[in-house]
Amino acid sequence: MTYEEFREAVKELVSSGRYPSKKSCTLPALWIAEKNFPRIDHEIMRIIASELEIPLVEVEEAAEFYAMFHTKPKGKYVIRVCTNLSCMLNGAEEIVEELSRLLGISPGETTPDGLFTLEEYECMGLCDGAPALTVNEERFLNVTKEQLPAILEKFGWKGK
Ligand code: FES
Incomplete structure (x- = not known):
């Protein structure tokens, strides 16, 4: 546009x-x-x-x-991991750590190739699927650490 x-x-x-x-x-x-x-x-x-x-x-x-608006450059795909109570109790911290490790960035940062931005986020109303994350508009529920590489690959991640 x-x-x-x-x-x-x-x-x-x-x-x-x-x-x-x-x-x-x-x-x-x-x-x-x-x-x-x-x-x-x-x-x-x-x-x-x-x-x-x-x-x-x-x-x-x-x-x-508002956290959903980006005034700094963001990646093509914005990964938002809910870190509110239900998700935190079900392993959100481990999900954030593993995503940080795989992508080589901390929450709030964008990968050097501009593909992914990683964010910690407030409750998305997906608590029955905790821990939950979204990649742009797509939702992922009951996410495990082991599923993360496949989720990233779906959006063009080429591996560590
Ligand atoms: S606490 Fe994570 S979606 Fe509600």
């Missing part, structure tokens, strides 16, 4: 009638940006602020506050 296409998408949000005010389009606009750009950069935030007629700082605060 280009910046101009993004601007048009934000205009469409505003004119869709689905939101009660321009300002209430902030999070949906950020979500469009998150899905279509490697990161939410200054120009994207400027477009949102200008189309929604709100201060730039309000867009910046929203983009920084």
